[in-house]
Each structure stands twice: as C-alpha cells, then as structure tokens.
Amino acid sequence: MSVTEKDVRAAAPSNAPEDVIAWVAKIAELATPDAIEFCDGSQEEWGRLTQLMVDNGMFTRLNPEKRPNSFLARSLPSDVARVESRTFICCEKEEDAGPTNHWADPKEMKAILKEKFTATMKGRTLYVVPFSMGPLGGPISQLGIELTDSPYVVCNMRIMTRMGAKAMDLINEGRLWVPAVHSVGQPLEPGEKDTAWPCNDEKYITHFPETNEIWSYGSGYGGNALLGKKCYALRIASTMARRDGWMAEHMLILRLTRQSDNKQFHVTAAFPSACGKTNLAMLQPTIPGYKVETVGDDIAWMRPGPDGRLYAINPEAGFFGVAPGTSYKTNPMAMDTMRTNTIFTNVALTDDGDVWWEGIDGDVPEHLIDWHGKDWTPESGQPAAHANSRFTTPASQCPIICPDWEAPQGVPVDAILFGGRRATNVPLVAEQYSAAHGVFIGASVASEVTAAATDVKAGSLRHDPFAMLPFCGYNMADYWGHWLEMQAKLGTAFPKIYQVNWFRKDENGKFLWPGYGDNSRVLDWIVRRSAGEVEAINGVTGRYPHFEDFNLDGVDVGKAEWDKMYTIDPDAWAAEADSTEEYFSQFGDRLPQAIKDQLTALRARIAAAKAGEPIPAEG
Numbered sequence: 001m002s003v004t005e006k007d008v009r010a011a012a013p014s015n016a017p018e019d020v021i022a023w024v025a026k027i028a029e030l031a032t033p034d035a036i037e038f039c040d041g042s043q044e045e046w047g048r049l050t051q052l053m054v055d056n057g058m059f060t061r062l063n064p065e066k067r068p069n070s071f072l073a074r075s076l077p078s079d080v081a082r083v084e085s086r087t088f089i090c091c092e093k094e095e096d097a098g099p100t101n102h103w104a105d106p107k108e109m110k111a112i113l114k115e116k117f118t119a120t121m122k123g124r125t126l127y128v129v130p131f132s133m134g135p136l137g138g139p140i141s142q143l144g145i146e147l148t149d150s151p152y153v154v155c156n157m158r159i160m161t162r163m164g165a166k167a168m169d170l171i172n173e174g175r176l177w178v179p180a181v182h183s184v185g186q187p188l189e190p191g192e193k194d195t196a197w198p199c200n201d202e203k204y205i206t207h208f209p210e211t212n213e214i215w216s217y218g219s220g221y222g223g224n225a226l227l228g229k230k231c232y233a234l235r236i237a238s239t240m241a242r243r244d245g246w247m248a249e250h251m252l253i254l255r256l257t258r259q260s261d262n263k264q265f266h267v268t269a270a271f272p273s274a275c276g277k278t279n280l281a282m283l284q285p286t287i288p289g290y291k292v293e294t295v296g297d298d299i300a301w302m303r304p305g306p307d308g309r310l311y312a313i314n315p316e317a318g319f320f321g322v323a324p325g326t327s328y329k330t331n332p333m334a335m336d337t338m339r340t341n342t343i344f345t346n347v348a349l350t351d352d353g354d355v356w357w358e359g360i361d362g363d364v365p366e367h368l369i370d371w372h373g374k375d376w377t378p379e380s381g382q383p384a385a386h387a388n389s390r391f392t393t394p395a396s397q398c399p400i401i402c403p404d405w406e407a408p409q410g411v412p413v414d415a416i417l418f419g420g421r422r423a424t425n426v427p428l429v430a431e432q433y434s435a436a437h438g439v440f441i442g443a444s445v446a447s448e449v450t451a452a453a454t455d456v457k458a459g460s461l462r463h464d465p466f467a468m469l470p471f472c473g474y475n476m477a478d479y480w481g482h483w484l485e486m487q488a489k490l491g492t493a494f495p496k497i498y499q500v501n502w503f504r505k506d507e508n509g510k511f512l513w514p515g516y517g518d519n520s521r522v523l524d525w526i527v528r529r530s531a532g533e534v535e536a537i538n539g540v541t542g543r544y545p546h547f548e549d550f551n552l553d554g555v556d557v558g559k560a561e562w563d564k565m566y567t568i569d570p571d572a573w574a575a576e577a578d579s580t581e582e583y584f585s586q587f588g589d590r591l592p593q594a595i596k597d598q599l600t601a602l603r604a605r606i607a608a609a610k611a612g613e614p615i616p617a618e619g
C-alpha cells in the first residue's frame with residue numbers, strides 16, 4: 001500500500017505548512033513510497049536510521065573504541081562520484097545555460113522525470129528533509145526541503161546542513177524554500193531484498209533555475225544526491241545570486257590571524273574538485289606568527305555588507321572531504337575532525353574495524369577489506385580505497401573551526417585565490433594587475449582533471465573557470481559579467497585576486513613546492529603585499545614576489561627551485577593564450593569586452609617577455 005495524502009498529513013509535524021504538505025503529497029502520489037517520515041534532525045532519528053542501515057547491510061558500524069558513532073558505506077563501482085554528463089540545466093532558453101552546461105528543455109525534462117519518478121520509491125520510505133544552507137535564520141542563509149528515498153542521504157544531510165525541525169520552523173514562517181526531489185531509482189517489489197547500495201544505471205541530475213527546483217534520479221553519491229550541496233548551494237544559488245546581487249562560489253573560507261598585531265585577514269579560494277580546498281582551509285602554518293581558523297572548505301556565499309565590503313558565509317555545516325592523501329602529516333585538523341560521528345564512503349576497512357586509505361599515516365596493513373568489500377593485501381595491486389572516497393564529518397568538530405564560522409552576517413573577505421593543478425607554466429603565486437585582470441585569472445583557470453567526477457578523463461587538462469565549470473547554473477560568460485558588475489559595485493573594497501599553483505613539477509615529475517602547511521608562506525606574502533609592506537615584480541601572468549621577500553626559512557626551496565617555479569616560457573604562454581582564446585570563443589558576443597581586453601594585455605606581456613623587454617604594467 002502506498003502513501004496517501006491522509007498518511008502525509010498524519011505524519012507531518014505541527015510546524016509543516018500547508019504548501020509543504022501539498023507538495024509532499026503530490027510527490028508521494030507520483031513516487032508511491034510504502035512509508036513516509038518527516039525528519040526532525042534529532043539524535044534519536046540519527047541513531048535509528050544508522051542502525052537501520054547497519055541492519056540492512058548498507059552501513060558497517062566502525063569499532064566504537066576507535067571511531068565512535070561512525071560508519072562505513074560502500075557504493076557500487078558505477079556510482080562513485082558526480083556524473084557531469086548526466087547533469088542538466090533546464091532553463092527556457094538554451095543560450096542561458098550556455099555552451100559549458102548540458103541543457104534540456106524544462107518541459108521535455110519534466111516529462112522524462114515524471115516517467116522516471118513514477119513508482120520509483122515503491123517498497124521504500126520517503127523521507128522529508130527540511131534544511132537550511134547557512135546559519136538558521138541568517139540574512140545570507142537559504143532554505144530547502146529534500147525529499148529522498150535514501151536513509152544514507154538523510155544521515156549525510158544531517159551532517160552537511162542544518163537539517164530538521166528548526167529549518168521547518170523557518171519554512172513555516174513563510175520564507176522562500178527550494179524544493180529538491182531525489183530518488184535512487186531502484187523500487188522494490190514486495191518481499192524483494194534491498195541491495196547494499198541501491199541506484200540506477202540511468203542518472204538525471206537536473207536543475208530548473210527559473211522555478212528554483214532540483215530533481216535528481218539514479219545516484220546515491222555525494223554531489224549527485226546531497227542536493228543542498230552542489231545542486232542548490234552552487235547551481236541554483238548562482239542563478240539566485242545573479243538576480244539578487246550576491247555570489248555563490250566553489251570556495252573555501254579561512255581566517256588568518258597575524259599574531260604580532262592580531263590583525264585578521266579572511267581569504268576565500270576557488271580550486272577545482274580535489275585540488276586542495278579542504279587542505280588549505282585547515283592549514284597548519286609552518287611559519288611562526290600566524291594562526292589559521294576554518295570557516296568553510298567547499299562553498300562560499302558572499303554578499304556586500306553595510307560597510308561596502310564583501311562578506312562570506314559557509315552555507316554548509318559539515319565537510320564532505322576527499323579521504324586519500326589525508327593524514328596527520330598533510331591535514332591533522334581534518335584527521336581530528338573525523339574521529340567521531342563520521343560517515344566514510346568507499347574507504348577500506350581494517351581488521352580491527354577502523355578505516356584506511358592510501359596516504360593515511362602508518363604502515364600499510366597486511367590485510368584490509370577494500371572499497372569493493374573484498375579481501376585486500378599489499379600485493380593486490382589495486383588501491384584499497386577509491387580515489388574519490390570521502391568522509392562526511394561535522395564542521396563543529398574541527399579543532400580550529402573559526403569562532404565566527406556561524407556568524408549570520410559572515411566574515412569580511414580580504415583576498416580571493418584561484419588555483420588549479422598545473423604541472424607546468426603556472427607559477428606559485430601571482431597578484432592581479434587590476435580587478436578585471438583578476439576576473440580574467442579566474443576565467444582562464446585550467447586544471448588537470450581529478451577523480452571527483454566519473455565521466456571526465458583524470459589527468460587531462462581542462463578549462464575550469466572559477467572552479468565552477470560543473471557548478472555554474474547559467475551561461476558562464478554572463479557569470480563573468482556578474483563578477484565584473486560586483487567589482488564595479490564594490491569598487492576598491494572588492495578583494496584583490498591572486499592566482500596560486502601548488503602543483504608545479506620539475507623535469508623528474510617531482511612537486512617543486514612542498515605545499516600543505518607550507519602554503520602559509522604564500523598567505524604570508526599576500527598579507528604583507530596587501531599591507532603594502534613588500535613590492536612585487538611585473539610578470540607575464542601577474543605581479544610576482546621578489547625571492548628575497550618570500551619566507552623560505554626551514555623549507556627545502558632554494559633559488560634554483562624558485563626559478564623553476566617562476567620560469568615563464570613565452571612560447572608556452574603564447575600557446576596558453578591561444579587555448580584560452582579558443583575556449584572563450586564559444587561564448588560569442590556574451591564574452592564581456594573587459595575579458596577580451598585582458599587577453600590582449602596578456603599577449604602584450606608575452607610579446608615583451610619574448611623580446612626581453614620590461615613587462616608593461618597593465619592599466
């Protein structure tokens with residue numbers, strides 16, 4: 001027997017408004033779940049749902065002495081990351097989605113979804129998950145409700161968002177909320193046993209920016225299924241932000257405090273998926289005199305404040321971090337955050353009931369259960385954890401969480417970093433010549449592809465402007481135009497932009513820069529630069545540090561390595577400029593003139609470098 005409107009009414013808490021009940025009843029009528037549950041976000045609910053998943057085989061409870069209240073899930077090999085080729089922006093006009101998004105006609109997509117969602121929740125429970133992105137009731141925060149047939153999604157949403165009764169209270173006050181519908185797409189016949197990771201071979205991750213709706217079908221993983229994250233906080237929010245004069249960005253937020261004068265400095269940074277945001281957000285400075293505190297590790301919503309500066313909040317409440325490579329050596333704060341109350345997905349299981357992944361501290365165990373659930377030994381010749389295996393962990397558990405991380409009005413942004421994974425060409429750090437040059441830096445980012453999406457070839461170089469290629473909910477050229485408008489509105493109060501690259505390699509394929517905690521050296525230069533304490537050199541891609549000004553005490557980087565990081569080959573850069581121009585050409589006359597002008601200015605600097613002439617500072 002599937003759920004009726006009467007059942008929805010009976011299950012709804014007293015603070016659920018009529019429009020919510022009507023919408024839930026409509027989806028229930030379409031998807032025909034066997035049961036309905038409104039989630040309140042309580043500890044009792046978490047205990048019950050995690051136990052339910054332990055009982056049905058989706059979760060393995062980790063050893064409570066090692067990882068209290070923590071669980072391991074293993075997905076199917078076909079559902080391990082975002083699927084960009086199945087991600088659609090469904091707006092009326094194709095050109096509004098732009099050439100970098102997959103577009104679908106809203107009516108046609110609705111027809112497909114109607115068919116896909118028909119009886120899709122049969123044999124399952126429909127969970128109603130109210131949530132707030134950002135502190136509850138905050139002026140920059142936004143509300144949503146995810147309907148899902150996955151208890152795994154419910155538990156992840158409880159960590160990643162402010163989920164439950166309090167969010168429903170705010171919805172009940174009549175505030176705007178975004179409806180988001182999710183199904184794993186695997187209905188169950190009566191008596192049919194569920195699988196450990198239900199999902200469907202066919203996937204649809206769809207966004208309707210004109211009506212603020214999200215529909216996701218067929219996947220249970222990460223950004224495909226936790227709809228508050230990439231679907232809402234980036235794709236839908238970017239379109240809301242453009243309409244209302246704010247910004248939704250794929251950025252970490254950190255607070256740097258200089259201890260000598262207690263000066264606070266807030267940095268946001270956009271790097272493509274799996275390119276170091278979580279690591280930078282939780283940085284442990286290797287140079288004295290600085291303290292770093294984490295505000296967010298993946299998404300920033302930024303708005304002009306009353307004083308005309310740009311303020312950022314982290315709309316999330318947890319970290320959905322990449323496990324491989326995370327250790328006490330690289331990111332001790334992440335390691336401490338995930339000691340308890342954490343969901344691990346697609347990592348390996350040790351014989352004593354703890355988690356393991358490539359790059360974690362200590363010796364490689366003799367025996368593990370790998371992410372496929374199979375026996376694993378060092379001789380297996382396969383990674384034990386999937387390259388995109390993840391931990392979902394509460395931000396509040398981070399030992400260096402910023403005391404103001406939940407400040408409803410956000411923190412004032414002083415500098416914005418753009419980066420990517422570049423083995424060649426791009427130097428360690430460069431400062432913008434002008435605001436428009438800063439936008440050009442963001443727009444021309446290219447990066448080596450990582451394992452964070454399944455359907456793009458890892459390792460190859462692709463343009464990923466503002467680290468938003470998979471996440472911008474509208475035409476990318478219009479998005480650059482929006483950045484230019486925000487800069488014009490805020491004038492000199494708009495943060496300065498820097499390009500960074502931790503990943504340049506030498507001729508033997510070794511990283512030239514130690515990275516991680518040593519990235520504090522780059523932040524130190526940026527702080528001193530904005531305080532006007534150090535000069536910079538005009539370079540081809542921006543203003544570069546003087547070697548003498550850069551703090552390299554205690555690190556194995558001498559003048560020789562420095563020069564390698566700052567080798568700018570004019571011919572290679574001419575090829576970069578060509579590639580950028582070709583990339584830009586797909587936007588036709590939507591490309592802002594200011595961006596075209598920046599390409600001309602870059603070419604002039606390349607020509608000067610080639611001729612051995614001084615690099616002209618761009619006006």
Ligand SMILES: Nc1nc2c(ncn2[C@@H]2O[C@H](COP(=O)(O)OP(=O)(O)OP(=O)(O)O)[C@@H](O)[C@H]2O)c(=O)[nH]1
Nearest residue numbers: 273274275276277278279322324325452502515516
């Ligand atoms: N060489 C080097 N590797 C780094 C550095 N910072 C991070 N990494 C590695 O890059 C990978 C991804 O880092 P994360 O910080 O999780 O990336 P992210 O940008 O937060 O990724 P998403 O959650 O997908 O958005 C990990 O394997 C890290 O060990 C660095 O400074 N140098």
Ligand SMILES: O=C([O-])CC(=O)C(=O)O
Nearest residue numbers: 082222223230273298452
């Ligand atoms: O969305 C996801 O699945 C994980 C993530 O943060 C990213 O890919 O940038």
Ligand SMILES: [Mn+2]
Nearest residue numbers: 250273274298
């Ligand atoms: Mn991300």
